[in-house]
Amino acid sequence: MKRFTALYATIDQTTKTNTKVAxxxxxxxxxxxxxxxxxxxxxxxxxPRRAITxxxxxxxxxxxxxxxxxxxxEAYPIVGDLAETIAxxxxxxxxxxxxxxxxxxxxxxxxxxxxxxxxxxxxxDAWDQMDASERLVFxxxxxxxxRVGISRKLMTRALAQxxxxxxxxxxxxxxxxxxxxxxxxxxxxxxxxxxxxxxxPYPFCLAYGxxxxxxTLGPPENWxxxxxxxxxxxxxxxxxxxxxxxxFVWSRGEELMTDRFxxxxxxxxxxxxxxxxxxxxxxxxxxxxxxxxxxxKRIGRKTVPKALLKSAPVILLAYDxxxxxxxxxxSLPFAVRRARMDALVGAxxxxxxxRPSPLIDIDSWNALARIRCAARENRAEGLMLKSSASxxxxxxxxxxxxxxxxxxxxxDAVMIYAQQGSGRRANLFTxxxxxxxNGNDLVPFTKAxxxxxxxxxxxxxxxxxxxxxxxxxxxxxxxxxxxxxIAFEGIAPSxxxxxxxxxxxxxxxxxxxxxxxxxxNSLDDLHDMLRQYG
Numbered sequence: 029m030k031r032f033t034a035l036y037a038t039i040d041q042t043t044k045t046n047t048k049v050a051x052x053x054x055x056x057x058x059x060x061x062x063x064x065x066x067x068x069x070x071x072x073x074x075x076p077r078r079a080i081t082x083x084x085x086x087x088x089x090x091x092x093x094x095x096x097x098x099x100x101x102e103a104y105p106i107v108g109d110l111a112e113t114i115a116x117x118x119x120x121x122x123x124x125x126x127x128x129x130x131x132x133x134x135x136x137x138x139x140x141x142x143x144x145x146x147x148x149x150x151x152x153d154a155w156d157q158m159d160a161s162e163r164l165v166f167x168x169x170x171x172x173x174x175r176v177g178i179s180r181k182l183m184t185r186a187l188a189q190x191x192x193x194x195x196x197x198x199x200x201x202x203x204x205x206x207x208x209x210x211x212x213x214x215x216x217x218x219x220x221x222x223x224x225x226x227x228x229p230y231p232f233c234l235a236y237g238x239x240x241x242x243x244t245l246g247p248p249e250n251w252x253x254x255x256x257x258x259x260x261x262x263x264x265x266x267x268x269x270x271x272x273x274x275x276f277v278w279s280r281g282e283e284l285m286t287d288r289f290x291x292x293x294x295x296x297x298x299x300x301x302x303x304x305x306x307x308x309x310x311x312x313x314x315x316x317x318x319x320x321x322x323x324x325k326r327i328g329r330k331t332v333p334k335a336l337l338k339s340a341p342v343i344l345l346a347y348d349x350x351x352x353x354x355x356x357x358x359s360l361p362f363a364v365r366r367a368r369m370d371a372l373v374g375a376x377x378x379x380x381x382x383r384p385s386p387l388i389d390i391d392s393w394n395a396l397a398r399i400r401c402a403a404r405e406n407r408a409e410g411l412m413l414k415s416s417a418s419x420x421x422x423x424x425x426x427x428x429x430x431x432x433x434x435x436x437x438x439x440d441a442v443m444i445y446a447q448q449g450s451g452r453r454a455n456l457f458t459x460x461x462x463x464x465x466n467g468n469d470l471v472p473f474t475k476a477x478x479x480x481x482x483x484x485x486x487x488x489x490x491x492x493x494x495x496x497x498x499x500x501x502x503x504x505x506x507x508x509x510x511x512x513x514i515a516f517e518g519i520a521p522s523x524x525x526x527x528x529x530x531x532x533x534x535x536x537x538x539x540x541x542x543x544x545x546x547x548x549n550s551l552d553d554l555h556d557m558l559r560q561y562g
Contacts, residue, residue: 031059032067032129033162039176048178052186061213062130068216069208070174071183072282078172079139080147082110085171088148092155093117105502108454111167115160125157130208136169180282181423191217199231199422205284229263229278230304230350230358231422235412235429242413242432243393250416252366253388253396255408256431257345258320258518259310260285260327264292264344264382266299267354273301277309288326291342291381298380302354305369306420307346307385310407317345317407320532321520345385346373347412350420358420365420403434404561409517410434436515436533437557439549440540442470443510446492447503449477449485457489457504460536462514464527466551470508473527473554479515479536488539511540511548519558529554 038051056064069075090100100117107113127135135154139147151170155163168174184202188195201216205227245251261280266273275295277286286292289309299305311318311326322340326332349369350358357365366387373384388411390396396411403410410433418428441462449458459477463470480488488510498505515537522530528551 029125029127029129029132029158029162029165031055032063033165035067036165036176037161039178043177045182049182049186049189052178052183053189056187056190060128060130062208063128065208065211065213065216066129066133068183068187068202068213070169071176071178072180072202074207075172075174076133076137076169077140078170079136080151080170082171084144084148085110085114085151085167088151089114089117089155092152093119105448106454108449109173111164111171111173114155114167115163118155118160118163121158122156124159132166133169187217193217195422201228226267226269226274227265227276227284229265229276229282230306230420232261232263232280232306233348233420233422233429234424235414235431236424236426238413238430238432241393242396242430245413245430248390248393248396251390252363252414252416253390254347254385254412254414255388255403255406256410256412256433257308257310257317257385258407258409259308259317259323259345262307262309262344263350264295264299264305264307264346265351266295266301266303268301272296275299288332289342290332290337292344294380298376298382300353302351303372304349304351305344305346305373305382306348306350307344307382309342309344311340312343319407319520320518321530324520341381343381343383346382347385348420360419361417362414362420363416400432400434436517436537437519437561438513438515438537439464439553439557440511440543440547441473441514442508442545442548443488443512444470444472444506444508445503446488446506453485455489456485457492458485460512462512463508464549464551464554465546471527471551473525473529473551474514474516474531474534476512476514476534476536480539484539508545511543511545513537513540519554519561521558527551527554529558 035051035055039048090097104113139150184195184199187198263278265276273296277289277292279285311323349365370384373382400411413430415428441464443460444463445461446457447459449456461472461475463472492506495507496504514534516531516534518532520530
């Protein structure tokens with residue numbers, strides 16, 4: 029645990045990629061295999077389930093620290109992180125421990141079925157064996173809030189340095205539905221395991237955002253264009269297993285979603301084994317994608333009711349072929365992969381839940397720019413531009429794939445509530461609720477917490493502290509005075525919100541010092557946008 033804590037501190041305290049990779053590589057070269065396995069799991073989002081509520085932890089920490097609970101609650105929003113607040117208020121440890129990371133995780137998991145008194149005694153005893161830095165990491169595991177600033181690509185690079193294995197092979201090995209309970213470090217990293225590989229997706233190829241015009245990319249004949257669909261990026265896999273041909277559906281976030289989309293159960297009937305398609309999962313009305321809000325109703329569900337299957341059926345709009353007849357095609361040029369995909373998918377029966385995502389002719393960059401303007405009418409976010417010669421690489425590689433998104437929708441709104449942030453912005457007000465006019469009333473319709481500079485956050489924080497009208501726990505109601513331009517990617521009806529709408533990816537585009545309160549937009553303006561783009 030001490031070695032893992034030191035690793036966490038090194039990664040958390042630097043923004044330098046090489047420093048992070050070097051620290052990880054050194055750790056993987058020295059730590060026990062069981063701890064290495066859990067480190068890979070934790071850094072890739074496979075966290076143990078939270079066994080104790082944060083409410084209980086706050087009470088126990090205040091008791092052990094000998095301070096009233098109200099004082100702990102006052103300190104918490106200032107520190108901005110519960111795990112760190114607990115680590116800071118606790119008294120020095122009575123003794124030291126040298127347990128492994130695996131041992132401590134087993135310790136936490138053993139509390140799942142215990143009664144409250146047993147859990148409390150176990151947690152207090154654990155705190156009493158750790159210094160502040162170890163407590164911080166332990167508390168993050170305990171609260172289910174363990175996150176660290178390392179991407180899977182960097183972790184894979186560090187593993188490659190530590191083991192001498194090929195980075196692409198390691199990236200493939202780490203994909204899939206594994207946990208530390210279902211495998212070992214040797215099986216995951218070292219040993220050949222062809223059966224387990226049957227269900228694994230390929231690491232996804234990602235695109236950079238195009239900041240300038242596409243004319244900077246060179247001649248248009250070197251590029252292929254398609255819509256950037258507003259759905260869930262996924263891979264549909266059909267492979268032979270010991271029991272026959274099976275299918276698997278994976279999201280870009282490496283989540284196995286096979287059961288959530290039963291429409292693809294027919295994959296074994298229409299796709300030959302040894303096929304992997306990359307594309308966008310969208311809700312489909314029979315001829316075109318439905319709004320993302322229709323698909324969102326299915327996200328997070330383990331089972332889908334019949335009514336939802338009927339109202340929001342899904343298909344895969346395929347745009348790449350990664351494997352055919354068991355052959356890995358990723359090194360081939362995109363134009364070749366795309367032609368082979370069109371031939372395969374184009375020959376499927378009409379009732380197959382897979383369609384080729386149509387390519388868009390590029391007569392000129394100016395003509396393509398005009399086509400891009402119609403993206404929202406096509407339920408798309410913009411265009412994708414892919415080099416005809418590009419291989420399917422793992423992660424992002426600047427220059428091959430670009431996403432040319434539409435400018436966001438915007439609306440001017442009034443800030444009416446404010447809440448402090450967390451982490452390095454724990455002493456600033458960064459989370460705001462915004463409203464629009466409905467007659468003479470301000471109706472809240474969204475929250476946003478990003479988009480301003482640190483200087484602007486400091487300025488608005490000073491204003492909030494002087495203009496608070498009422499407090500509701502950590503939330504402050506402020507004098508309606510400031511107008512902000514809110515940018516967002518989409519709008520959908522929402523009966524759960526008083527305004528009747530919900531925004532997708534709202535953020536603050538700018539602080540409208542030039543606009544008086546009365547000139548903020550209205551609820552009617554929002555509903556007009558809903559009719560046009562919802």
